[in-house]
């Protein structure tokens with residue numbers, strides 16, 4: 483495949499492309515006018531490929547290839563990675579995107595099996611894919627691993643303990659791995675989107691319905707209900723399109739020396755988060771916690787904990 487810069491296109495493997503950020507990123511990279519990318523867009527259930535095929539129809543078979551990959555299955559990941567390596571000889575960029583999000587619940591109502599299911603996708607799925615691509619990247623002394631975390635990967639949020647902790651784990655994994663991989667000329671990047679308009683919230687709500695919140699104590703149920711009602715307008719007012727996230731991912735891939743972390747929502751970047759936490763969010767969390775005074779101390783603590791800026795810079 484030729485591109486206008488006469489350089490070989492970057493081979494990009496993306497997980498979770500049936501919808502949302504994964505789908506948008508796959509299409510956005512595949513339609514690059516200079517053909518700088520060849521995208522292997524994967525999804526666990528190929529019956530859901532219709533939307534990607536429709537949005538990417540001009541690029542199918544050229545800069546956009548669709549493949550099955552379930553990040554929770556060793557066999558499926560090994561097969562998909564092998565097929566790309568057999569065809570292309572390399573994977574230049576891995577975008578770990580697949581995830582379960584938006585899971586608001588009362589913690590003690592979470593059956594352990596569902597907690598494990600969430601971590602199986604958000605954390606162990608990421609780990610599995612990194613393990614699968616690393617030998618090739620290390621051998622070639624080249625590669626870029628981009629992990630889709632969240633602003634909730636650096637700021638804990640009430641009633642979202644499972645999702646937040648899965649993304650905190652992803653952050654720890656990436657930050658720990660990055661210095662070693664620099665010795666192999668492999669870059670690691672974590673993106674931390676704010677709210678993005680995808681089916682993720684709906685899918686998370688469907689997942690959360692598996693929990694039986696009615697067995698929680700009355701007070702926790704009320705707090706959750708109040709919290710959900712109050713956080714929704716904040717999410718809606720700061721929401722980005724998945725294509726905005728895709729554009730940032732493209733720029734990160736093209737960046738010669740990318741940072742370790744990128745906050746990618748102007749309304750939710752670190753300064754804004756700090757400001758929001760101390761003003762807007764704090765106001766509603768504090769107002770809310772005053773109303774439910776027994777939780778005030780805990781919520782205040784959560785409210786004023788600001789995210790750290792990039793702790794490790796790869797430049």
Ligand SMILES: NC(=O)c1ccc[n+]([C@@H]2O[C@H](COP(=O)([O-])OP(=O)(O)OC[C@H]3O[C@@H](n4cnc5c(N)ncnc54)[C@H](OP(=O)(O)O)[C@@H]3O)[C@@H](O)[C@H]2O)c1
Pocket residue numbers: 497498499500501502503504525526527530551552553554579580581582583603607630631632633674675676677678679680681682683685
């Ligand atoms: N939306 C937001 O506000 C937001 C903010 C920050 C970060 N994020 C992160 O962005 C990523 C994408 O989420 P989204 O918002 O685009 O939601 P989405 O539209 O629900 O996309 C999630 C994708 O992950 C896939 N997936 C789930 N389990 C999988 C598995 N075992 N193997 C392979 N794929 C699997 C889903 O496939 P199925 O269709 O088969 O379920 C879907 O393609 C997630 O990691 C999420 O945490 C989202």
